[in-house]
Amino acid sequence: MSVICMRDRKEVLEISYSDVKKYHGSVALMAVAVGYRTLQAAFAELYGEEVPNRKDISIMSGHAGPGFRDVFEFVTRALTRGVYTVNVEYPVAQHDPYRPQSYAYVISTADGKAVEVALRQDFLPPAFYEYLKKGRENAMTEQDEEDFDRLKLELSERAMALSVDELLIVKRIS
Incomplete structure (x- = not known):
């Protein structure tokens, strides 16, 4: 899997999926993998072969x-720079049947270009949402936690193996 190249001042950083996993840990591996692939897809659409500048x-x-x-913070420092927002009500990719939570992301550039990247609805199985619900309700058994960790690991590996088109819907919005 290729690295994400990101310009940080005069230096070009090569950020691998493995680098981001080390930063995050193992709590939400599926999200780390999908987020990483989201940035790869967004940068390809917005920049082609050019290296984006973090700022x-x-x-x-x-x-x-x-x-x-x-993953968004590690690669872009958007949270640190105050240009990271969350909108769980975003009307695209509302796949979770139990709560508002969008699996869509809008990546924008300083010159006004933007792309929406959404996770395909069929990527996450119903069991994924069931485990999340149990976790919110403090109803997870030890076996549930082990099974959920295994599922998140499998989904992260799948997200990294699929083509962008099989995993995500990429749409230029400006």
Whole structure:
């Protein structure tokens, strides 16, 4: 899997998925993988072969979870720079049947270009949402936690293996 190249002042950083996993840990591996692939897709659409500059990127995340936040922060420093927002009510990719939570992200550039990247509805199985619901209700058994961790790991590996078109819907919005 290719790295994400990101300009930070005069230096070009090569950020791998493995780098982001080290930063995040293992709590939300599916989100880290999908977030990483989201940035790859967005940057390809917005910049082609050019290397984006960190200071020019802003992000609206439809998902409030730590995995997405961490990958977006690690790669772009959007949270640190105050250009990261969350809108769980974003009307695209509302796949969770139990709560508002969008699996769509809008990546914007300083010159006004923007792309919406949404997770395909069929990527996450119903069991994923059931585990999330149980977690919010403090109803997870030890076996549930083990099974959910295994599912998140499998989904992260799948997200990294699929083509962009199989995983995401990428749409230029400006």
